Amino acid sequence: MSDNIEGKVVVITGASSGLGEATARRLARDGAKIVIGARRIERLRALAQELSLHENAVMQTDVRDREQVKQLVDRAVSVHGHLDVIINNAGLMPHSPLERGRVDDWDQMIDVNLKGVLYGIAAALPHMMRQKTGQIINVSSVAGHKVGPGGAVYAATKHAVRVISEGLRQEVKPYNIRTTIISPGAVATELPNSITEQDVADRVRQLYDRVAISPDSFASAVAFAMSQPEDVDINEILFRPTSQEY
Numbered sequence: 298m299s300d301n302i303e304g305k306v307v308v309i310t311g312a313s314s315g316l317g318e319a320t321a322r323r324l325a326r327d328g329a330k331i332v333i334g335a336r337r338i339e340r341l342r343a344l345a346q347e348l349s350l351h352e353n354a355v356m357q358t359d360v361r362d363r364e365q366v367k368q369l370v371d372r373a374v375s376v377h378g379h380l381d382v383i384i385n386n387a388g389l390m391p392h393s394p395l396e397r398g399r400v401d402d403w404d405q406m407i408d409v410n411l412k413g414v415l416y417g418i419a420a421a422l423p424h425m426m427r428q429k430t431g432q433i434i435n436v437s438s439v440a441g442h443k444v445g446p447g448g449a450v451y452a453a454t455k456h457a458v459r460v461i462s463e464g465l466r467q468e469v470k471p472y473n474i475r476t477t478i479i480s481p482g483a484v485a486t487e488l489p490n491s492i493t494e495q496d497v498a499d500r501v502r503q504l505y506d507r508v509a510i511s512p513d514s515f516a517s518a519v520a521f522a523m524s525q526p527e528d529v530d531i532n533e534i535l536f537r538p539t540s541q542e543y
């Protein structure tokens with residue numbers, strides 16, 4: 298068990314695969330009470346069963362729908378009595394050069410990576426302000442710090458997540474709420490599957506095959522940020538595979 302994790306009530310969006318799933322496993326092992334959301338409900342149910350989560354700890358959630366995000370967060374409070382942490386993790390990365398005009402992909406990234414995070418903040422804040430405690434963990438990326446060809450819109454959403462998180466950090470001081478940005482480099486998940494342009498997907502997969510590290514790296518970063526004493530606010534963790542140049 299890690300300090301300051303056991304017994305905490307944690308909502309994770311995008312917990313049906315990748316970083317969210319690995320974090321659910323890690324935090325459940327450390328004794329947290331996890332409530333998980335994503336669209337693929339069968340995967341969530343299987344994970345909940347494996348981790349022996351509460352029978353109501355799973356909710357089909359599309360983070361593009363603000364009411365569904367609110368219901369997920371409210372479910373955690375109704376099942377477990379309060380909310381300690383929300384991890385706004387759901388996201389996708391359909392890279393492509395702007396000249397190809399994949400406007401639907403741009404919309405998806407803005408709706409999921411950016412507005413989905415805002416909906417998580419909107420759902421969690423009223424509970425945390427009332428409680429005068431809580432932690433909001435938003436998932437950005439190395440792409441929240443820099444941009445490369447083909448990644449303009451993704452990087453824009455991830456930069457925005459960092460900016461919103463910093464504004465949030467300053468605003469929630471009176472409520473004793475901690476705010477954390479976690480910005481990973483290449484981690485081996487299903488993320489490249491969201492790329493709709495075949496040549497781009499092939500290139501990204503080759504990179505991931507070469508350098509990507511285990512999702513446990515992300516789960517460890519979450520556990521580190523959560524497990525600090527309540528008066529210590531870890532505001533950002535940026536990490537990469539040792540072999541990643543970008």
Ligand SMILES: NC(=O)c1ccc[n+]([C@@H]2O[C@H](COP(=O)([O-])OP(=O)(O)OC[C@H]3O[C@@H](n4cnc5c(N)ncnc54)[C@H](OP(=O)(O)O)[C@@H]3O)[C@@H](O)[C@H]2O)c1
Nearest residue numbers: 311313314315316336337359360387388483484486487488
């Ligand atoms: N892996 C990396 O290299 C890396 C690096 C930097 C940042 N990130 C960020 O890490 C986060 C998690 O990605 P991952 O790497 O774990 O990829 P992943 O394995 O593809 O997982 C993405 C998760 O987001 C969920 N999701 C996608 N659209 C959603 C929607 N509309 N509503 C609710 N959930 C949705 C997916 O669940 P459903 O499809 O079941 O809804 C899935 O659980 C993303 O924000 C990503 O940008 C990843």
